[in-house]
Amino acid sequence: MFGLKADWSLEVFERYFTLGDYAGGEARWCPGCGDHGVLTAAQRVLRDEQLHPELTVAVSGIGCSSRMPHYLGTYGFHGLHGRALPLACGIKSRRPDLDVWVATGDGDCFSIGTAHWIHALRYNMDMTLMVFDNSIYGLTKAQTSPTSPIGFKTNTHPFGAIIAPLNPLTVTLGITNISFVAQTVDWNPPMLYETLKAAHRHKGTGFVRIIQRCPVYADSLAKELQGDPSRFLLLNHEKGIQIDKSASRQFPNQQEHDPSDLANAFKLAADTSRIPLGLLYWNPDAPCYEDLSSAGVEMTPHARLAGFNAALDRLTI
Amino acid sequence: MTTTKKETQVERETATASAVGRVAETVDEHIVEIVSDSGEGAQKAGQTFGTVCAKMGNGVWTVEIIPAEIQPPARSPAGASGIRIRLASNYVTNMGDEADVVVAFNEQVLYSRIANGAYKKGTAVLLEDKWRDDAVPEIREKYAKAVAEFKDNGLIVHELPIEKACLEITPNPRRGKNMFVLGMLCQIYSRDIGKARDEIATTFRRKGDKVIGMNQQLFDAGCRFAEEHIDFCYEVPPQAGQEEQKQRFIVTNGNTAVGLGVMASGMELVSMYPITPATSASHYLADAYHQVGGFVHQAEDEIAAIGFAIGSSYAGKTACTITSGPGLALKTEMVGLAVMAEIPLVIVVVQRGGPSTGLPTKVEQGDLLAALYGEPGDAPKVVIAAATIEECLHFVIMSRRLAEAFRTPVILLTDANLATGVQPFPRPEPTIDWLAPPIDQSEWDENIPPYNWDPETGLSPRPVPGMPGGEYILTGLAHTSESKVAYDSDSNQRGCNMRSRKFAALASTLKPPQVHGDPDGDLLVVGWGSTMGAIEEAIDRAQAQEHKVSSVHLRFLSPMEPGLKEIFRRFRKVMTVEINYSDDPQAPLINDDTRRYAQLAWLLRAHTLMDIDCWSAVFGAPLQPGMIYKVLLKRLTAMNEGVDS
Numbered sequence: 026m027f028g029l030k031a032d033w034s035l036e037v038f039e040r041y042f043t044l045g046d047y048a049g050g051e052a053r054w055c056p057g058c059g060d061h062g063v064l065t066a067a068q069r070v071l072r073d074e075q076l077h078p079e080l081t082v083a084v085s086g087i088g089c090s091s092r093m094p095h096y097l098g099t100y101g102f103h104g105l106h107g108r109a110l111p112l113a114c115g116i117k118s119r120r121p122d123l124d125v126w127v128a129t130g131d132g133d134c135f136s137i138g139t140a141h142w143i144h145a146l147r148y149n150m151d152m153t154l155m156v157f158d159n160s161i162y163g164l165t166k167a168q169t170s171p172t173s174p175i176g177f178k179t180n181t182h183p184f185g186a187i188i189a190p191l192n193p194l195t196v197t198l199g200i201t202n203i204s205f206v207a208q209t210v211d212w213n214p215p216m217l218y219e220t221l222k223a224a225h226r227h228k229g230t231g232f233v234r235i236i237q238r239c240p241v242y243a244d245s246l247a248k249e250l251q252g253d254p255s256r257f258l259l260l261n262h263e264k265g266i267q268i269d270k271s272a273s274r275q276f277p278n279q280q281e282h283d284p285s286d287l288a289n290a291f292k293l294a295a296d297t298s299r300i301p302l303g304l305l306y307w308n309p310d311a312p313c314y315e316d317l318s319s320a321g322v323e324m325t326p327h328a329r330l331a332g333f334n335a336a337l338d339r340l341t342i
Numbered sequence: 343m344t345t346t347k348k349e350t351q352v353e354r355e356t357a358t359a360s361a362v363g364r365v366a367e368t369v370d371e372h373i374v375e376i377v378s379d380s381g382e383g384a385q386k387a388g389q390t391f392g393t394v395c396a397k398m399g400n401g402v403w404t405v406e407i408i409p410a411e412i413q414p415p416a417r418s419p420a421g422a423s424g425i426r427i428r429l430a431s432n433y434v435t436n437m438g439d440e441a442d443v444v445v446a447f448n449e450q451v452l453y454s455r456i457a458n459g460a461y462k463k464g465t466a467v468l469l470e471d472k473w474r475d476d477a478v479p480e481i482r483e484k485y486a487k488a489v490a491e492f493k494d495n496g497l498i499v500h501e502l503p504i505e506k507a508c509l510e511i512t513p514n515p516r517r518g519k520n521m522f523v524l525g526m527l528c529q530i531y532s533r534d535i536g537k538a539r540d541e542i543a544t545t546f547r548r549k550g551d552k553v554i555g556m557n558q559q560l561f562d563a564g565c566r567f568a569e570e571h572i573d574f575c576y577e578v579p580p581q582a583g584q585e586e587q588k589q590r591f592i593v594t595n596g597n598t599a600v601g602l603g604v605m606a607s608g609m610e611l612v613s614m615y616p617i618t619p620a621t622s623a624s625h626y627l628a629d630a631y632h633q634v635g636g637f638v639h640q641a642e643d644e645i646a647a648i649g650f651a652i653g654s655s656y657a658g659k660t661a662c663t664i665t666s667g668p669g670l671a672l673k674t675e676m677v678g679l680a681v682m683a684e685i686p687l688v689i690v691v692v693q694r695g696g697p698s699t700g701l702p703t704k705v706e707q708g709d710l711l712a713a714l715y716g717e718p719g720d721a722p723k724v725v726i727a728a729a730t731i732e733e734c735l736h737f738v739i740m741s742r743r744l745a746e747a748f749r750t751p752v753i754l755l756t757d758a759n760l761a762t763g764v765q766p767f768p769r770p771e772p773t774i775d776w777l778a779p780p781i782d783q784s785e786w787d788e789n790i791p792p793y794n795w796d797p798e799t800g801l802s803p804r805p806v807p808g809m810p811g812g813e814y815i816l817t818g819l820a821h822t823s824e825s826k827v828a829y830d831s832d833s834n835q836r837g838c839n840m841r842s843r844k845f846a847a848l849a850s851t852l853k854p855p856q857v858h859g860d861p862d863g864d865l866l867v868v869g870w871g872s873t874m875g876a877i878e879e880a881i882d883r884a885q886a887q888e889h890k891v892s893s894v895h896l897r898f899l900s901p902m903e904p905g906l907k908e909i910f911r912r913f914r915k916v917m918t919v920e921i922n923y924s925d926d927p928q929a930p931l932i933n934d935d936t937r938r939y940a941q942l943a944w945l946l947r948a949h950t951l952m953d954i955d956c957w958s959a960v961f962g963a964p965l966q967p968g969m970i971y972k973v974l975l976k977r978l979t980a981m982n983e984g985v986d987s
């Protein structure tokens with residue numbers, strides 16, 4: 026039943042949001058692009074968690090994946106290449122009431138935005154961080170990305186990428202004060218949904234690396250992975266991501282992993298023969314920077330004025 | 343010069359030398375320096391002296407002498423560290439010309455000051471004499487040679503056993519000598535001893551009573567020492583009317599003033615990355631900002647710093663970022679984003695010498711064009727410059743108001759001269775409306791687009807996250823009034839028109855700048871930023887010599903204040919005086935085709951289509967009135983000879 030609020034001059038009915046409330050412009054990604062699935066999963070989480078569109082902000086950098094805010098019905102900030110995280114952190118700093126989602130690509134986050142990736146995770150502000158990792162620069166048409174495998178042919182390395190790729194998981198796990206590190210793939214919608222939901226529910230930065238298909242510039246990479254489920258290792262634990270049968274069926278290699286075990290998380294992340302899926306690390310108690318940066322937000326103008334006069338007193342002759 | 347020895351005498355309230363039979367000579371103003379190796383506390387002594395002078399009603403300007411290196415070797419010219427204090431019976435706006443009295447802890451540091459033209463014939467040098475008998479022969483030789491040279495150059499050297507006298511009180515005079523010197527100066531300038539002792543107590547309040555007591559003891563000894571060893575004594579009367587005035591004053595440097603401006607403006611967030619000479623503004627805020635509920639975020643780099651500030655502004659909490667030239671360079675792309683997406687933001691740039699790492703601690707006005715035109719594409723914004731330390735405070739408040747009213751980033755330019763200069767100025771009387779109200783979270787009419795540009799003014803109201811119905815996607819891409827990405831010709835042209843028109847609207851609210859001096863004449867000097875005091879002092883001197891010169895000082899650089907052409911037309915010649923690079927017209931290969939102009943001159947030439955000349959220098963030092971005065975005379979002579987008019 027619709028509840029009638031006492032102060033019905035403000036809001037007569039409790040609002041119920043449908044998927045339509047989270048829909049923005051029509052998505053313009055290529056057919057078959059993994060980004061579509063991420064958008065759908067995120068919209069479902071928004072709906073199921075009944076987040077107020079006016080209190081939700083989707084922040085992104087520049088890239089194909091960074092267009093995501095345009096396709097949402099919330100507030101959005103489509104920023105600069107590599108700089109989604111400082112913008113998102115700034116939004117959260119004095120407005121901890123806002124629900125912040127970040128969409129960033131592998132180039133955006135792991136190359137041009139590297140400094141912010143490291144430091145934003147250290148700040149551990151309460152937000153959901155989705156890295157769309159297609160191992161390629163999509164928007165600018167097929168340049169090598171930090172996660173392109175060695176030998177992979179791109180427009181900047183037509184004879185194949187010449188150095189080994191960066192491992193985003195081991196790097197992330199090495200950052201102080203991380204609190205939630207997960208990995209998933211775009212082509213298993215239930216697992217993607219559960220992972221984003223868990224990242225969102227977590228208080229702190231929910232880092233999710235989404236292995237994502239680019240059918241136009243890196244089709245062979247995803248095909249190879251999709252065709253060989255033995256490459257993956259599904260992580261199970263009561264504290265981990267709750268996986269349904271489809272995922273269990275799709276990824277037969279499974280292992281129990283306690284996400285509070287950082288050493289084991291490292292081991293799993295560093296083992297390049299098996300790609301871990303699920304929650305690698307979780308620490309619900311890591312401090313969040315907005316709890317510090319928002320100090321004083323509630324101060325009244327009168328208290329501020331008194332404080333300012335006290336500061337002037339110290340300098341008065 | 344002989345030194346008279348006097349008997350020690352009883353405690354007095356004021357160090358008037360007349361009490362011991364010496365009559366204080368009354369002067370309008372004096373310039374005093376304390377120069378030492380770094381770490382000897384000269385700056386603390388000088389700041390305290392300046393504060394005592396301000397409290398006694400004098401006009402005061404103090405400026406730090408900063409060594410060229412971080413850890414310079416002891417007793418080296420490059421290591422000269424210290425402070426200059428100009429005290430006067432009228433309002434002081436700049437560091438002045440040559441010093442009258444200098445206290446030096448060793449003779450070597452004086453060389454760099456001499457090279458800077460800091461002294462004149464007759465400047466009294468109160469020199470620590472312990473080096474004369476140093477165990478190292480080389481030091482003894484250097485000392486003797488320097489003293490002889492100084493005397494030959496007309497300096498009046500008083501060799502004084504300062505350290506020896508301190509040793510009678512403390513085993514470690516390196517740490518206490520500064521307060522001893524403070525005592526000497528307070529004696530020489532007939533300062534109020536009670537005020538000085540109170541000031542010492544305030545300076546060392548965090549160190550406890552024992553330290554305060556020791557420093558006051560050294561101070562007292564310094565007073566007695568000067569009385570015994572120094573045969574001159576001055577009185578610099580307070581500014582007229584100062585005593586009766588009820589107005590209260592605060593004493594700060596320009597960076598603290600910026601910090602106070604941030605607090606007074608109601609901005610709750612400063613997001614910064616450390617860079618000289620801007621950082622001390624954030625140091626001040628880090629210590630005081632919580633009193634008004636604010637927070638200083640030290641970001642991982644300048645890009646993140648401004649990004650964080652922009653995020654906060656977007657979310658309804660207009661923020662500030664404070665930096666210097668190299669930091670501004672890194673922030674450029676973000677400034678462009680704030681322009682494109684019309685995000686209010688305050689960017690304070692405390693300019694230093696450039697390009698590249700340049701002269702980190704020294705003054706330059708080299709970032710004007712970068713502030714105006716640094717970004718790709720057309721990125722109009724507000725650029726203003728503070729001319730005084732007091733304006734550093736009030737212009738931050740103005741910046742926030744302009745940023746929000748015009749939905750724009752505002753760059754406020756100050757510089758190392760303002761940042762390190764210390765001056766008393768009227769205490770601001772803040773009211774509750776200075777501190778912005780809580781952000782508006784009321785419903786937004788869904789039919790009003792996020793950029794509902796008024797076609798006349800380009801202005802539009804701004805939805806803020808939390809407002810139901812206002813949901814929009816901000817983007818740095820070309821966009822329509824709905825904030826929809828649009829690559830078509832009309833949308834791009836319209837967006838550019840609207841973002842530019844705002845500044846014509848702002849300009850229409852500004853008044854023409856005031857001319858200092860007669861409204862017409864032979865030569866008009868145009869300045870901006872920290873040079874105002876020195877320029878106006880030079881103009882006053884030239885006017886006193888019957889020269890028809892005036893000056894005008896610009897606060898708004900974008901948009902420009904109106905009526906400039908009208909003002910300029912009334913003078914035979916117009917020139918800017920600036921601290922940035924320009925080609926000397928007499929230099930090899932320089933002619934009308936090749937000459938590069940100083941930055942304001944460049945701007946004014948484009949703005950007015952008038953043949954505006956310039957004189958500028960990049961000495962890494964503030965301009966001094968005497969220097970500008972000489973330039974004016976030269977230009978006037980050339981004009982009258984018809985060489986260059």
Ligand SMILES: Cc1ncc(C[n+]2csc(CCOP(=O)(O)OP(=O)(O)O)c2C)c(N)n1
Nearest residue numbers: 087088089090106130131132133162163164
């Ligand atoms: C400062 C700057 N440098 C370069 C670019 C060009 N650029 C835009 S997106 C991009 C790479 C995008 O790759 P990724 O982050 O992996 O996102 P994807 O398109 O693959 O989703 C580049 C190099 C830019 N917009 N800005």
Ligand SMILES: [Mg+2]
Nearest residue numbers: 130131159161
């Ligand atoms: Mg990519």
